[in-house]
Amino acid sequence: MKLRIIVTLKNGVLDPQGKAIQHALGSLGFDGVSDVRAGKIFELEVADTTTDDQIDEMCRKLLANTVIENYRVEKA
Amino acid sequence: MKLRIIVTLKNGVLDPQGKAIQHALGSLGFDGVSDVRAGKIFELEVADTTTDDQIDEMCRKLLANTVIENYRVEKA
Known part of the structure; x- marks a missing residue:
């Protein structure tokens, strides 16, 4: 995905x-x-079994600094 | 725009x-x-009179290094 x-x-x-x-x-x-x-x-290729919760966790833990940044996930 | x-x-x-x-x-x-x-x-707020050619030129001259990068323009 x-x-x-x-x-x-x-x-x-x-x-x-x-x-x-x-x-x-x-x-x-x-x-x-x-x-x-x-x-x-960031364009990620992840396993199809990846849940929305996991994606959210990736963003909050690594990809975005939620103190000053917003993030938005689009599935292609 | x-x-x-x-x-x-x-x-x-x-x-x-x-x-x-x-x-x-x-x-x-x-x-x-x-x-x-x-x-x-890059999220830009530009005058409504800005032409596609001008937008393209902004990308090629400043925003993207077309030797190694692709760019895509989306109007919102």
Whole structure:
């Protein structure tokens, strides 16, 4: 089973990487970029028997820092 | 307009971060994870007048290294 786990910073958490990208886009002449947020994506190939609880545990224990990050699981 | 740009390593490009995560998941007792690939996701808020060509140019000039990475644009 293919999983796609998207980890993004929570609203309100400062995102210096996103801000740097936003400024760089402006410098390159791309106007009208009003916000950029940077995040991570993990594409996992797991056994078909993996339960939703196990996937959730993987995210909370390793893939995301739930203090400052949200995660979302998409099954493909 | 909200854009979501997903940048992933091309097939065949080594992904040490993904391999490290795969091993860490194994150490944590999650069996059956046969592959992990790590990538980046950028959530952009751009002007509604931004054309597809401009978006493509942003990706090629700044967001993705097209020698080793693929990118995909999703409009939300």
